[in-house]
Amino acid sequence: MDMDMDTSEAGGIKGGSSCNIQNDDELDLRRGPWTVDEDLTLINYIATHGEGRWNSLARSAGLKRTGKSCRLRWLNYLRPDVRRGNITLEEQLLILELHSRWGNRWSKIAQYLPGRTDNEIKNYWRTRVQKHAKQLKCDVNSKQFKDTMRFLWMPRLVERIQASAAASSVSPPISTITAANTPSAAYNHNNFEFGGATQITGSNFTTENSSTAASSESFGSTQLSPISDLTDYYYGGVPVGNKGNPNPDYCQTVDLSYSDSITSLDMQAVEPNNQHHQYWVQSRGGDSADNFWNVENMLFLQQQLSDNM
DNA sequence: AACCTTTTCAACCGCTTTGTC
DNA sequence: GGACAAAGCGGTTGAAAAGGT
Numbered sequence: 001m002d003m004d005m006d007t008s009e010a011g012g013i014k015g016g017s018s019c020n021i022q023n024d025d026e027l028d029l030r031r032g033p034w035t036v037d038e039d040l041t042l043i044n045y046i047a048t049h050g051e052g053r054w055n056s057l058a059r060s061a062g063l064k065r066t067g068k069s070c071r072l073r074w075l076n077y078l079r080p081d082v083r084r085g086n087i088t089l090e091e092q093l094l095i096l097e098l099h100s101r102w103g104n105r106w107s108k109i110a111q112y113l114p115g116r117t118d119n120e121i122k123n124y125w126r127t128r129v130q131k132h133a134k135q136l137k138c139d140v141n142s143k144q145f146k147d148t149m150r151f152l153w154m155p156r157l158v159e160r161i162q163a164s165a166a167a168s169s170v171s172p173p174i175s176t177i178t179a180a181n182t183p184s185a186a187y188n189h190n191n192f193e194f195g196g197a198t199q200i201t202g203s204n205f206t207t208e209n210s211s212t213a214a215s216s217e218s219f220g221s222t223q224l225s226p227i228s229d230l231t232d233y234y235y236g237g238v239p240v241g242n243k244g245n246p247n248p249d250y251c252q253t254v255d256l257s258y259s260d261s262i263t264s265l266d267m268q269a270v271e272p273n274n275q276h277h278q279y280w281v282q283s284r285g286g287d288s289a290d291n292f293w294n295v296e297n298m299l300f301l302q303q304q305l306s307d308n309m
Numbered sequence: 310a311a312c313c314t315t316t317t318c319a320a321c322c323g324c325t326t327t328g329t330c
Numbered sequence: 331g332g333a334c335a336a337a338g339c340g341g342t343t344g345a346a347a348a349g350g351t
Binding site: 052106 | 335336338339340341345
């Protein structure tokens with residue numbers, strides 16, 4: 001096992017144990033942040049010999065690191081196809097959807113976000129999503145929070161993706177719409193039923209071969225419709241991820257265009273400077289990609305939570 | 310400017326799964 | 331089928347950066 005391997009190489013189970021430190025010293029194994037020289041050594045070695053067999057790789061390359069540490073450094077940081085930087089709206093949407101299906105299966109989720117590592121997705125979930133749950137004083141795994149994500153957060157993400165696509169004039173053609181199946185209608189104050197069977201057709205998660213209904217139940221870990229590998233993903237007609245080139249033919253497009261039926265609340269949702277109604281939760285780093293929460297929604301959720309207690 | 314608090318994320322730990330003999 | 335090693339995974343930690351006072 002890796003633990004055993006580490007024990008034999010690094011000399012201990014607990015990193016902070018004196019035994020471990022002693023053996024680390026004996027083996028002169030390094031820990032902590034990687035230096036530029038170490039990075040270059042690892043990159044050059046893998047460029048020549050390929051990756052894998054991490055323990056022998058570490059020794060052969062002359063790195064005073066465990067094989068495990070080398071593997072992690074390569075996969076999470078040095079690999080040439082690692083994408084860095086802010087998680088895009090599309091990626092956020094995909095993470096939310098896939099997490100609703102698979103839970104904390106970070107590596108599985110990462111397979112559908114090319115260039116993103118499981119570690120990065122995990123960190124995103126913990127720092128952003130769990131933060132919101134904490135702000136709302138509910139458990140991140142609670143039905144209330146999951147419903148909030150599906151009925152408020154995800155439709156809002158779709159809107160923002162659409163809005164940004166429209167702003168950049170590269171939005172793909174969208175078929176005609178009806179007011180009833182716009183995401184706006186789905187969480188319109190008048191139509192919204194928290195956790196109930198509200199009309200959410202505008203934000204159904206679709207794949208090339210499925211039309212998974214976005215019921216609140218589907219947000220749990222059960223009743224998951226199978227998702228095929230190598231599938232292009234669309235959420236509400238918005239391509240949110242792919243394992244290859246998006247093919248519009250695969251898209252079971254759900255009408256998403258805005259219409260005159262958009263309510264005042266909906267308009268506020270895409271109007272970032274409305275100080276009166278909006279409480280934009282700023283994230284450090286300036287992405288603002290997770291700023292979907294407004295006072296009304298938070299109060300609404302809190303009301304639901306108190307009603308259910 | 311200095312200090313304190315909060316947030317982020319790279320790296321680690323330990324457990325499980327997979328592969329090989 | 332058992333033993334062992336390697337790889338993979340998810341949870342957690344802690345240093346550094348950023349924000350707040």
